[in-house]
Amino acid sequence: MRQKIRELGEARGFAATRLLTHWPEIVGESLAAIAKPLEVRHPRGKKAAEEGATLTILALGAAALRLEMEKERLRERVNACYGYNAIARIRIKQAGPEAFAKAPAPIPPPPAPVPPDAVEPLAxxxxDTxxxxxxxALAANVLSRSRL
Structure with missing residues (x-):
């Protein structure tokens, strides 16, 4: 399991998976409930040595404003996790509550087919054939949706 987490983390730029696995401990429970790390982008070329990476955080809707005001404190906590000044900037991306759901929303079942004898009298x-x-066909679509 540890190897799988490392591979997934590295695919999103996380050199230290501790940031992913211990996010609530690093930023605090209250911030972890409204924000989660999405990716780390490292600059390329000559800028790589001069600049640090950018951490993108996914924030729950209006909580992005709160995170915007706490960016510097978040950056300090994340860099403390890395042990050096790895993150230079934090970018905040807003998302809806479905991004923070524990399980994906269930896919609704397809509408039940409407029997032809319910549609034929309407037309x-x-x-004209x-x-x-x-x-x-229009009546069948309307009737199938109204039965949901």
Whole structure:
């Protein structure tokens, strides 16, 4: 399991997976409830030696404003985790509550098919065949959605 976490962390730029696995301990429970680390971007080329990395944090909606005011304190805590000044900037990205859900939302089942005998009477007086079929299909769609 440790190897899998390391591989996933490194894919998002996290050299130290401790930032991912111990996030609530590093930033505190109250901030961990509204924010989580998303990725670390390291500059390339000549800038790499001069500048530090950028940590992107996913924030819960309006909590981004609170995090914006606490950026410097967050940066200090994260750098304390690394043991050196690895993170130079923090970028905050807003997300909805579904990004913080413990389990993904269940996929709703497809609507039950509408029996043809419920749709045919609705379009029976229409003489044009194409129009009658189109109206029957529309009625079937409307009826299937209204049964949800």
């Amino acid at each position: 029976k007086d229409v003489k 194409e129009l009658r079929l189109a109206l029957a």
